[in-house]
Amino acid sequence: MTAPALVILAHGSRDPRSAATVHSLVSCLREMRDDLRIEASFLDHCPPTPYQVIDRLAAEGVEEVVILPLLLSTAFHARTDVPAVVDEARSRFPGLRIIASDVLGYDDTLLDVLDRRMRAELKDGRVRELDALVLACAGSSDTQANAAVARLARLWGQRHKLPVVAAFTTAASPSPAEAVLQWRLEGRRHVAVGSFFLSPGLLPDRAEQTALRAGAVAVSRPLGVSAEVARLALLRYGVAGLDLLTLEPAPRPVLMRPELVRTA
Template sequence: MTAPALVALAHGSRDPRSAATINALVAEVRAMRPDLRIEAAFLELSKPAFGKVVDKLVRAGHDEIVVVPLLLTEAYHATVDVPRAIAEATERHPGLKVRATEVLGLEPRFLEVLDMRMREALRTARVRELDALVLAAAGTSDALANQSVARLARLWGAHHKLPVTAAFASTAPPAAGEAVRAFRAEGRRHIAVASLFLAPGFLPDRVAELALEAGAIAVSEPLGAHPEVARTVLARYAVGAVELVPV
């Protein structure tokens, strides 16, 4: 029996760096599981669109698909956009079974990736001393999603024994620049900002701009195509594939 196809579903962006990063991440996943049919798809703004990818998989003979949403929080895109896209695809293809997994989420193991990206940023900025950190994410009107970022920030701060504030690029306060200025008002001068985004784009760029303007000494790159992220994609897929098995 053929294993279900895996579709790694990202939101999409007008910034071409975003799609390039998602494709690089999917290449990492393929390298780990060359036996699976694995495709990247996007909800909007980037190509290929999710519906087009589903059509292609059906033409290739796949009747089971596991969709792994490449989202870091369980907010609007996860609860509305992804189910809508799947409903539209299954309506076009009677008999097709599609299972959406949990989003990638904010796994504690991603702190290792954050640390690596931060070390790269500090090395580039030739910084050796830190006295505060800011964990910057996209932000959402969903308070629970924002709270999950704050929890990860506390965990990261405890690991490094440094004060850490969660900041957001949109919707929720504080913005990255405000968080940096608040630390500077406490007398801290060596403040670095970590980008809790999966891929580059407008929001991570805005975070970096505001943070550096406020006095941050370094801003890391997004998580990107890291093996730890790829392994999480496959872990989500494994659960989704099991859920497709008839009881």
């Protein structure tokens, strides 16, 4: 039995660095699992759409598809846009079995990636002392999504025995710059900001620029492509693949023998 195809569904951005990161991740996944059909798609701003990808897969005889939302948060896009894509895909391709996996999420293993990005930035900037941290993420109007960021921030601080605060570039406060300024008002002069975004783009750029102006001694690069991100994606795919087994099969058209078809 052929394994379901894996369709990575990213948000999309006008910044070409974002799409390049997604395609690099797909290349990494293909190297790790050369037995799987893996494709990239985007909700907005850049091609291809998930429907274009699934249409091509269906034409090639693929029967099962797992859509993996390349998102960290379980907020609006995960709860609204992704289910809408799945419903539309099932409507357009009734012969396929299609399911969405969980989002990547704020998984603890991604802190290993964050630490590597931060160590590289500290080394480049010759920063040898830190007395506070800020974890910068995209914010949400969903309080539970923001609480997940705050939990991850606490875990990050415990790793390094440093005080830490979660900060948000949109929809919630404090902003990365406000968080840095607050630490400095408390007398902490060596504040580093961890950029907890999957790829470069407008929001991580804004977080970096404003945090540095506020006095941060270092801001890490976004998470980007890594073995940890790839393994987490494959884990989400695997769980969804098991869930796919519980879906009712798509109805197939009934073909009647000519002699049983009544004519008026």
